[in-house]
Amino acid sequence: MPRILAHKASLRAVLAAALTALATTAAPAAAPTSAGPWPGTVTLAVDATDLDHQIQRVTQTLPVAGPGPLTLHYPRFLPGTHGPYGDVAQLAGLQISAGERRIEWRRDTLDPYAFLIDVPAGVRELTLRYEHLAPQNAGQGRPTMTRQILGVQWNQTLLYPTQVPAAAVRVQAQVKLPAGWQAATALRDPQGRVAQADGQGWVRFAPVSVETLVDSPLFAGRHAKRVELDPPGTPRPVALNLLADEPGLLDASDAQLEAHRRLVQQSDRLFGARHWRQYDFLLAQSRHFGGIGLEHHESSENGVRPGYFKDWDKAIASRELLPHEYVHSWNGKFRRPADLLTPHYNVPMQNTLLWVYEGMTQYWGHVLTARSGLATPEQSRDALAYVAAYLDARAGRTWRTLQDTTNEGTIRSSRDKAWRDWQRGVDYYDEATLIWLDADTLIREKSGGAKSLDDFARAFFGVPTAFRADGSIAPQPYTFDDVVAALNAVQPHDWAGFLRQRLDSHGPGAPLDGLARGGWTLGWSSTESPFAKNAPSRDGKPRPADFRWSLGLMVTHEGKLEQVAWDSPAFKAGLAPGLTLLAVNLQAYTPERLAQAIDANREGRAPIQLLLKEDDLYRLVTIDWRGGQRFPVLQRADGQSDRLSAIYSAK
Structure with a gap:
């Protein structure tokens, strides 16, 4: 599809035309044909007790309206991954029956994620049995089942109809856990409480839509602890769910937990509204359970190496993870780019606004880490120095724009590129951080300090919550033009030109004007900063020696x-x-x-x-x-107001 240039034409009009074209060229089952609800409630039972083989066994019942052709899909385009990262090869052993009668299925040869079924006359319900084969090691994918921790991403355990939107299909899920394990998820039991396992190990949840189910993963573990981050009785409360390989890794000081409570408080002051029924941080510390940072509307999946609390004073790398994923509840889940609002998970997504979805989230995650005390201002400046330095040296800017990097997810390119700075990658995270710093400091300068990007955040993300009839929260779309209009409402400026120049230019160098306007410049030191020296590696091995500069x-x-x-x-x-x-x-x-x-x-x-x-x-x-x-460091700029410290200051 042609790249969308929102400053030349209305993104809404282009998106409508693109979706129309998609509907006429895709397989018939790929787009919903009805806006009505699916007849009846799907049941989904996942037995996750086979830790020996790392297999999740699934039994699913599916009501059907009557005889005829039926297509079921395995989710492919997964929210938050920005591309076709569902892996249907992890589904095995599929058998479908109606009572005692076996129903044959066949795979669509043009879409291997589609399973074609002919429903016989008189059949009102199908039973599906199959397995989700969790990766045995990192070479096969992200490990999600270990002896201590497991994760259930419902999209990996679900076949669903796409004749109606995912929000119109109701599912009642349950999961069986190993004896003594505790579950953590944003899903609630049928009485609206935090769900607990029964005597047989089953944890049962209230019926929700496929959309809500896929957006509400589950962590469970042998060693787990739940910490409420709000005072008792707070509407729409927030909780921190901790899981770990060893019980000692769950121990956190009062000061450490207080920093997480301040993250919630500072986010409230930034955005001005909570758009969820409850929010659950899922945080696993493990050498074996796969690392992850994935946003959801009412929760987030966070997997880090051991030492999150123990090594608190040594490194801050992992402590920007939770703020980032938390911000996504506002930016990306509640307010969502219009071209990412697809009816279900087998319609391709478009990523033209990831520099807002991810880039602004990266900026606010960085800022909230400092404002909450999860990092000191000095540590935050160190982190920003390294971001500025590696992006300023990004050779690939000469041929590839930042806007083009938003296609990385749909390109599905390897993350381990040989020539990273020449090929570029998901630069819309960190380079957009510099762009939004530029915008923030420009607003502060032009308004004489009366306004800031905080005012944009409250106006853009603090709009009233929209609820559907089933109680779920409806996402609110935004376009390039919406972002520009909201910026102009805070501080008049040529924001369309400001953004397009930074998104479509070829440099040279990174957009560092915001850093300078913030009162700091990129400089060099002959020694590594403590931030860099203590940064942990992703795979648990010793950190590579850094001679990049x-x-x-x-x-x-x-x-x-x-x-x-x-x-x-x-x-x-x-x-x-x-x-x-x-x-x-x-x-x-x-x-x-x-x-x-x-x-x-x-x-x-x-x-x-x-x-x-x-x-x-x-x-x-x-x-x-x-x-x-040479190692990057931020240095104070002579004669310039220290706006960066003001940005980092708690509100």
Whole structure:
């Protein structure tokens, strides 16, 4: 489909035309043919007790209106993933019956996520039995079942009809847990309470729509704790659900929990309204359960390495996760880009506004981390310095705009790219953070400090909650033009031109005007900041040594070149990712020796010799870099108001 340029034509009109075209070209079952409800309530029972084989066994009953052809879909385009990331290969053993009679199915050869059924005369209900085969290891996907923690994403355990919108199909779900395990989810039992397992281990939930079910995943674990983040009796309360490999990892100090309560309070002051019935943070600390950060309207899935509370003073990397996913309840779930509002999960999504959906969420998540005390202002500035530095060096900007990076999800490209800074990736997260900082400081400057992006947030995301007849909350769409109009209502300016110039330009360099207007500039230090030095790696291995801003290298503890910056000194010397660094100046490689060699050549008297292994070949290369070690740092700008500190200040 042609790329949507919202400043040239109404996004609403373009979207309507695009959806019309899609409906005429897609398989007939891909778009709803009726706006009415599905006849009857689907039941879904997931037995998640087989930890030996990491299998979730599913029994589903599906009411049908009568005989004839029926298409059931496995969800493919998943909210929050921004692309076709449902994996139908994880469904196995499908058998369909009507009473004692087996009903044959066949797969649509043009859409392997569609299962075609001929319903016989006299049949009013089908029974489906199948398994969700959870990944056994990270090479097969994100592990979701371990001996201590499991996750149920209902989209992985569900076949559903697409003849009506997902919001029009009712499902009553239940899950069976291992003995003694505790569940955490935004779903509630039929009496509206936090659901508990019965004597057989089954946890039963009230009927909800397919849309609400898919948007309400479940974590469960052997070691779990629930912490209320609001005072008793608060309407639409918020809770923090903790799960971990070991019980000691659940221990949090009063100060740590108070920072999470301040996150809720500061978010209330920013947005001015809560658009949920209740909200549940699901936070798992595990070496084995897969890491995740995925937003939902009334909850979020968060999986981090152990040490979230224990290593509180050492690193803040994981502590920006919960604020980010929490902000998504307002931006992305309640207010949602119009081209992401599809009727169900087998209609392709479009991502033209991810620089708002994800980029503004990234900005507010960063700001709320500081305002709540989850990070200090110094730690937040350190984090922002690294964001600014790696984006300012983004070589791929010369050929690929930030707007084009919003297509990453539908491209479904590998996240482990060989030339990351040249190919670009999901830059709409962090680069848009700089854009929204630019907008925030510009509003503050033009209004003489009377207005800020906070005023936009309250006006744009604090609109009244819209409820459907079933009690669920209806998402409110927005377009490029809506964003521009709301910005102009706060502070008149050419916001359409401001945004399009930053989204469609080729640089050079990152949009750093907001940083300068905020009273800070990007500078360089010869030593790493504490933020960077203590940042944990994603896979639990030692953090790669960072020489990106000198030689242009990231080197793993095993000596593998994980990254080589495009057109850097290392690149020009013929280095590429995947090579193994064996020696520095004929001494066995260690990060310390490479750092010493870089500093020793400041005057060009001792060019750096590197011995590398490529398959069965060895190479000796020389790099004459004279800039010493360099690490990003923010420095105060002379004569400029410190607006960044004002942005970080609690409200």
